[in-house]
Amino acid sequence: MSEFKKFKDIIDRYYDSINLGSPSNAPSEERIAETEKNLEVKLPPSYxxxxxHFLGGRYFRG
Structure with missing residues (x-):
C-alpha cells in the first residue's frame, strides 16, 4: 500500500474529528506552478x- 493511500485511509477513518478540505477547494495546477515560479522552488510531489487533495483543512479538537 502506498504512503498516500495509508494517509488517505487514516483521514477517512477519523473524518469526524479531522476535516482537511477536499479537491474542490484545493489550488489549481496553474496556481501551484505560479507559486513555484514566484518562490523559485520546485515543491515536492508529496506536498x-x-x-x-486536502488543502483548506482544519483540525477540530473535541
Missing part, C-alpha cells in the same frame, strides 16, 4: 499531492 503537491497533499495540496490538491
Amino acid at each position: 503537491i499531492w497533499f495540496l490538491t
